[in-house]
Amino acid sequence: xxxxxxxxxxxxxxxxxxxxxxxxxxxxxxxxxxxxxxxxxxxxxxxxxxxxxxxxxxxxxxxxxxxxxxxxxxxxxxxxxxxxxxxxxxxxxxxxxxxxxxxxxxxxxxxxxxxxxxxxxxxxxxxxxxxxxxxxxxxxxxxxxxxxxxxxxxxxxxx
Amino acid sequence: xxxxxxxxxxxxxxxxxxxxxxxxxxxxxxxxxxxxxxxxxxxxxxxxxxxxxxxxxxxxxxxxxxxxxxxxxxxxxxxxxxxxxxxxxxxxxxxxxxxxxxxxxxxxxxxxxxxxxxxxxxxxxxxxxxxxxxxxxxxxxxxxxxxxxxxxxxxxxxx
Amino acid sequence: xxxxxxxxxxxxxxxxxxxxxxxxxxxxxxxxxxxxxxxxxxxxxxxxxxxxxxxxxxxxxxxxxxxxxxxxxxxxxxxxxxx
Amino acid sequence: xxxxxxxxxxxxxxxxxxxxxxxxxxxxxxxxxxxxxxxxxxxxxxxxxxxxxxxxxxxxxxxxxxxxxxxxxxxxxxxxxxx
Numbered sequence: 001x002x003x004x005x006x007x008x009x010x011x012x013x014x015x016x017x018x019x020x021x022x023x024x025x026x027x028x029x030x031x032x033x034x035x036x037x038x039x040x041x042x043x044x045x046x047x048x049x050x051x052x053x054x055x056x057x058x059x060x061x062x063x064x065x066x067x068x069x070x071x072x073x074x075x076x077x078x079x080x081x082x083x084x085x086x087x088x089x090x091x092x093x094x095x096x097x098x099x100x101x102x103x104x105x106x107x108x109x110x111x112x113x114x115x116x117x118x119x120x121x122x123x124x125x126x127x128x129x130x131x132x133x134x135x136x137x138x139x140x141x142x143x144x145x146x147x148x149x150x151x152x153x154x155x156x157x158x159x
Numbered sequence: 160x161x162x163x164x165x166x167x168x169x170x171x172x173x174x175x176x177x178x179x180x181x182x183x184x185x186x187x188x189x190x191x192x193x194x195x196x197x198x199x200x201x202x203x204x205x206x207x208x209x210x211x212x213x214x215x216x217x218x219x220x221x222x223x224x225x226x227x228x229x230x231x232x233x234x235x236x237x238x239x240x241x242x243x244x245x246x247x248x249x250x251x252x253x254x255x256x257x258x259x260x261x262x263x264x265x266x267x268x269x270x271x272x273x274x275x276x277x278x279x280x281x282x283x284x285x286x287x288x289x290x291x292x293x294x295x296x297x298x299x300x301x302x303x304x305x306x307x308x309x310x311x312x313x314x315x316x317x318x
Numbered sequence: 319x320x321x322x323x324x325x326x327x328x329x330x331x332x333x334x335x336x337x338x339x340x341x342x343x344x345x346x347x348x349x350x351x352x353x354x355x356x357x358x359x360x361x362x363x364x365x366x367x368x369x370x371x372x373x374x375x376x377x378x379x380x381x382x383x384x385x386x387x388x389x390x391x392x393x394x395x396x397x398x399x400x401x
Numbered sequence: 402x403x404x405x406x407x408x409x410x411x412x413x414x415x416x417x418x419x420x421x422x423x424x425x426x427x428x429x430x431x432x433x434x435x436x437x438x439x440x441x442x443x444x445x446x447x448x449x450x451x452x453x454x455x456x457x458x459x460x461x462x463x464x465x466x467x468x469x470x471x472x473x474x475x476x477x478x479x480x481x482x483x484x
Contacts, residue, residue: 012174023194027193028191030189051400052322052395099197109260116399117397121400209408271484279457
């Protein structure tokens with residue numbers, strides 16, 4: 001499931017809904033991204049997330065389909081907020097349910113790495129009254145690149 | 160933080176408490192283990208988790224300390240229930256907060272692998288009116304063994 | 319052809335969207351960028367370093383050699399920074 | 402010496418805890434297991450395959466060569482299956 005929204009989300013309710021009605025799924029891995037108040041040398045007062053409506057949903061749906069095809073998952077959840085956010089605010093929630101804990105963990109890490117490099121969002125940081133666009137990180141490109149290799153055998157077989 | 164308890168836990172509240180008062184922590188990775196109704200060929204009606212009071216808390220506290228020493232984490236949470244549980248019930252919650260998402264993910268997977276092989280819990284499954292102790296899995300031993308190697312450089316540096 | 323700009327590409331071009339009618343020999347993303355960079359000093363500034371400009375054609379990532387036509391929605395933006 | 406049994410070790414021995422006074426030449430976990438297996442047919446059944454018996458001395462995992470004494474809390478149980 002994909003949600004792109006300005007509103008905050010309730011992690012407990014979202015994760016409960018994800019495994020609703022399923023008692024054959026033992027593993028729920030999730031990741032929450034939160035606005036940090038540190039931005040380079042300064043203190044971040046707020047951040048605005050811009051996105052490309054239409055393309056965002058399209059990319060996230062493709063990402064969800066990739067994860068479901070690659071790992072033995074039951075369900076995938078991606079919630080990404082846009083708009084103005086403050087330090088401590090939740091930005092993103094990724095989750096994957098599976099009967100295999102390794103698959104759930106790997107899929108969740110994969111979702112985050114690809115979100116960071118493929119989802120059309122851009123962060124505008126406000127530091128000391130100055131707004132500036134965040135530059136992309138080479139680290140994130142490297143993290144995403146590791147998923148170009150085939151899925152590990154471990155993740156396919158572990159419970 | 161370590162909790163060993165028969166009571167259920169509120170994932171949303173626990174994760175919110177874990178990052179309470181911290182606005183410099185951007186990554187929250189977590190894992191929920193849930194009772195499955197599948198047990199070999201039969202359908203599981205209930206499960207009783209026995210543990211070794213005292214040793215459990217001691218092992219989990221040691222595990223928390225290891226994770227904090229090994230990765231650049233802010234906080235670690237491990238909640239493990241004991242007693243009689245039904246399919247769909249939550250068994251365990253592991254979470255790690257960090258400013259590095261890779262560290263949070265890796266630490267969380269590490270906590271689960273070690274819980275499975277080191278924490279003194281034993282599962283008694285009820286299938287078709289018959290109660291039997293669950294045998295340990297070699298897969299879990301293998302999963303835990305991968306943490307014997309040093310922490311990856313990636314996990315130390317990624318955001 | 320409908321163009322969209324995001325993040326600092328929009329700031330530099332000075333608008334979020336525009337409709338353009340490039341000449342017929344502009345048939346790829348790369349040719350479109352070369353042509354757009356000549357349309358104004360703002361466009362020239364925005365496309366000054368094509369290595370940091372990403373493109374999507376009809377909401378899918380597109381490389382310089384990708385075909386573009388009059389009915390396409392073409393977006394330009396810097397590398398993404400969400401998540 | 403206080404002994405604790407968990408999971409099917411408790412089922413086989415037939416009790417959750419007992420206090421024992423092994424002879425003085427029993428100074429390691431391995432020697433304690435050998436001695437315990439001779440105390441009753443239930444103990445013999447529980448310790449029949451030492452490779453699937455785990456031990457903790459004073460709540461820390463202990464191997465066969467680990468020392469044990471009269472004041473220790475020694476627990477025996479199968480490989481763990483929590484999480």
